[in-house]
Amino acid sequence: MVRLKDRYLLVNIVYTDVQPGHAKGPVSDLMLYNQPTTGELKPQHLLKAVRSEVNALFGDCGSGAVGGLQVKYLSQATSTFILRISRDHYRLVWAALSFMNRLPFKDGRPCVYRVVRVSGTIRKVEEEAVRRAKLFILAAKEEMAGKPTSGALDALLRGKEQGRSLAMVVDDDGDDLGRDDSEMGLDG
């Protein structure tokens, strides 16, 4: 029996139109970057945007390859979504996401689509999403308490492997699974 192999991509939408250090009052930088997305964003919009980007980057061949793209989960409140794509072509989608810089509307807000986890099963992606949500809670609480260096925030930025520096991750584009693509630093 032939088994269809998929990849699941966990993506965060990070807003880039906020200046660092401009947070006022009871709102931290972290919350500003990860603020909720507008309710108008529907799965269809995302699909359409990714497909058109793939088409622009890889042509007809590329857009044909990502025909099976699906949105498994979209939470506007946390600006998180999960995409499903066949295993052979997930890099096209990833590349397209890296090149998108706005919400998929006319004059959409500038943002960055950050792929935080690629996995072969949705379960592992879900587990990662839960882990990150927990870290977000921790980091937000710590930031509000006024701690200058927050461990949870570090963990959020660096992903699972604590020892890896950002520079190495940028170099290492040959890896495909379970690696964080975190060249999009928050302070960029």
Next chain:
Amino acid sequence: MDRSSKNSGGKLPEVRKRKDAPAGTNSQQTRPNNSRANKRVKFQDARNIRSQPPDAALDDGRLDLEKFLKAREYEIKALESSMQKCKEVNATRVFQQVPRAMRRRTASHNVKRVPKRLRGRARREMIEDNTPTVESRRRRPRTTRARIRAETAKRLGMLAAKQRRKRTEKAAVEGKEVAATPEVIQSRAPRPKIRRNVLNDPPKTTSKFRKRQVNKTWLPTHLWHSKRARMTEPGKPLWRFAIPLTPTEKCYRPTHRASGQKGAVVWDTSYMSTIGLYGLTEGAKRVLRALGLTQEALWGARGQKWRAGLRKWSGFLSKRRKDGRRNIGPATIVWNPEAPTDEGESVESTPPTNSQKQLLIRTHPACFLEVFNELLKLARMQSPQMHIEDLRFEIGSIEIVGPGSTEALIGILKPYYDNVEVEGCQGRIFESLAEVTNPSSLPKDAALAFSIRDPRLSYPPKRVAIPSGMDQSLVETLTNWPIEQHLQPYGLYDRNARHKASQLPSQKSINRRKGSSLPGKELCVTSADPPIPIMLLASRPEMTGQAQGVWTLLAPWKCILPIWYSLMHYPLSTGGNPRLGGLDEQRQVAFEQGSPWFPGDFPGTDAGVDWELRSREKRRSAWDRRPKGKRVEWKSLELGGGRKGEVGDGLACDFEYLFRLPKGAESNARVMGSSAGDDPDSMELDHPEEGDRVLSSKAHPPHPFAMIAHITKSVFNEFTSAPDATTLPQHSIVTVGLGFVSRGVANTCARIYRLPTRAQFVSEPSTQAEVPATDPPPPTSPEALPYDLKEQWLLKLQPTSQQRGRHPPAPPRMPPGADIQTRKRLQARSISAGEFPTGPKAKANQTDIGTHPLCPGEEDLIGFVTTGSFCLSEGKGMAIGSISAEKAAESLKMGAEEGKLCIVRNAGENVGWLARWELV
């Protein structure tokens, strides 16, 4: 219709591949469809992850920490519940919840095969999945034979009903009352006939099963085993028995664990044959000596305990032939102790009197007939004559190995007599051994015999209380082993005692007694429960070390089943129950302990020859069945150095080739029972079962394989210590264990070579100074092997040889990020450094096989592997094989260390691996 309501709900996709059935069709057809739709909705629902709109994270359009955190918490909950739901809705069937060991194949279509609490769900699932559930009773006969049978059965039933009706009518007319049940006349069960000096018939079975046992005999636990193990094929019994080969569940690793670390493995070895030998002491001594028990230790003071029946003897039996002795097979011999004549007299002080003696000889069914014929011949030669009895179906046996074996046996074997005076203290001593986790810690070859209660009286078996910490009394018991007190003749030798034990009360009556007593209370022994005479033999593996010993339990044939049931249900203190084992597991345990298994690893005995010929046939038919492209083509195997083709027959342990014996006319001619040099008048006996086979083989000339003789370790050692005084029989082989030095796993039929020995052609010393001394020139003729082949192999002994071997290191790689100038410079330097080839390059596989040394030549072939695989207990490849004794002795002259090195190459492969052989 409820489906339309579902459709309107919007959960189902609008486009459907299958049309709806018309409204008029019966509901039976639409139901599965409907349920499938329901299932689909269920799946979609479960896979949907809930999410929140953005307003949930905003406080009236502004960012708010409280709401921000709430949104994340909601997300965590949603994802976790999604994972849980997905797992629950997974496509599993209810019978998958049953533990693996308890699953039945029929459970997928028969609800009665799953536990009661799961039956409802199983039934529902079967309806949902449209599983065909057919009751075999109501199935229409398919074949003509089955149809005729069914019709006959129907007609007979009608006839019987008619007669019954007539009878009742007649009785009504005569005015008599018809007795509801005909009167049953109770009669004494007949004692089974055991004829002297003649083979016995297998036990009479119920008529229902008789037809299936025409060509074979079932073990007492056959019905139990056939549900849980793969048995021998109905048409091809093994040694005339239906023997469980391997359990149906996967058990290679669990068996390894249970036999060595935790638990126990149990076999029903009732197929092992027992022979009784009766006569005077002197005659028995002569018979045993003639069977090869010539060690002086046995007949001197050291063998006193054995002759008194306190120990067993295990070893190889052999018989005399014109050209020396020939080994028959392994056997265990136990004497029956004599009744004490005087109270104060102890065993040691009794003078050797020439009194009547009884012996049990337990041997393997593969060599039973040979032993029986030999014994018969020897017993008749004695004066006064001795006699033998075939006790094959009188005495059955169970073998159990593992750390929990002693505990399990103690849990189910309860001594019948509490009084030490009646039967000696062996039962009591056995009960004190609960702490023992390895039967080899008992005195060597210990034998215990006592009578036990019916194990069903205390069924289900309860866990034995094991005293914590090493008790001093146990150490004392193990060292002193005081079993001589009140020694009585063992009940197992007594025909009447065995017969009495076979009259166990029925399960029905046991159940009735249980019902009338308090729940959970053990039943008391009544006069209806006879004592069951048993004997326990503790054997130690041949190899020294921490290997587990084996308990062998001998009991009357009919008592094996109740003992087996209790044993399989004994709750071990380490958890679980004893595991079931088959023939394959027996071979596995023997292999892991490094001991050879009879008959497979003894190709120099008649039984081993038969086994080898059989397995050759099996291998050949398996090879024939494979498509041409996917099987090894023996002729085109390239061995390197210009040699082509497998050495000998690739599908056989080709000892005929090794000894240059003539090829048999019929490769599959059977050799059985007697081979060349056997006394022909031993065949006068009538063999009710084996006769046909033996006679048919008699017509053929013996297979050349049968000329190969097995010699034991001690004979071989005698020869090597004094090669002038003793001579080896012609074509003799000795069994060895092989351990690989580094890598490598051998399979059956792998070839064993010694280190290359022949005088090599030495090439003229080269005048060229550049030629490195370690790199020899290619051989001049294609047949010649490299002259330093032996050194190449010896180099493999050193663990670091791979790093500093004679092969040049890999060329240096270009450093990453070097610019074009650097690259050029490096390139030039590498060329000027003299990377030119030193001469014409040798052809592939000429001097080595991918940098691996070549296999030695045919003249260095010394033997074959009979069993080999990766060994879990050693963590590397191990093998058992047989090598030519003459060549082994020759190579031992090279030195004890180097002489035991050999090269093992699997049949059909061209790479050999270095190994060390050790006599076993």
